[in-house]
Amino acid sequence: MVAYATAGWTALGDPTRRAIFEQLLEGPLAVGELAEYLPVSRPAVSQHLKVLKAAGLVIDRQAGKHRIYRVEPDGLVALRADLDRFWNKTLAAYKAVVEEDTKES
């Protein structure tokens, strides 16, 4: 199994979703509050939250009339797995390049 955080990469590929996610890193917020920090409408935030939730990056909780969103580690774990794999393979490639350069003298 190679494991891909396809949904995660796609989710954080959008600038507005990154902004939403970064804001939630500062603490849980309701959708309406979240929208105040952003230059887009509340429904737009709702739609982005749906994507972030599907990627396991946020989780929501009903609190009276409000729906509180907060960050969740699951999606980040998958992204870290991918990124670590990228990193290790990149280093291996670099090592190969260095050895190749050393060989020719």
Place this chain on the structure above:
Amino acid sequence: MVAYATAGWTALGDPTRRAIFEQLLEGPLAVGELAEYLPVSRPAVSQHLKVLKAAGLVIDRQAGKHRIYRVEPDGLVALRADLDRFWNKTLAAYKAVVEEDTKES
């Protein structure tokens, strides 16, 4: 400074670019060879490589008629910095949640 790998996130946000990048993780390739692994045309690959290069994720080297692309660590370093920040803040948020739950008994 907060540092954002904006270009990196956007670059790897596209599935085709991720496929290109993953292929390059297996070793350096020319544009034409790279295109053989993918369901898109060679010019499309060229355009994606331009984006990946701007994000510091790949680097190119002229080799005769061919132009060899290979992965580069710079872009990954920036992504790792962002992801580590996400991770730390997420853990801190979780810690706060646990303490809050412990308080109420």
Place this chain on the structure above:
DNA sequence: CAATATCGTAAGCGTACGCTTACACGTTAG
């Protein structure tokens, strides 16, 4: 029960963007 608040979703629109075809440029070979 009516009224208000908070939110999700449907519908529709506009634009960014990923793709292809055609062409231009540089390099190598004959």
Place this chain on the structure above:
DNA sequence: CTAACGTGTAAGCGTACGCTTACGATATTG
């Protein structure tokens, strides 16, 4: 010098997708 190969880029097209407005659903309040 011509021909052929490998590639980048311009032009154009089609569609995915991010956004807004309008509406429906649920939960609290009076």
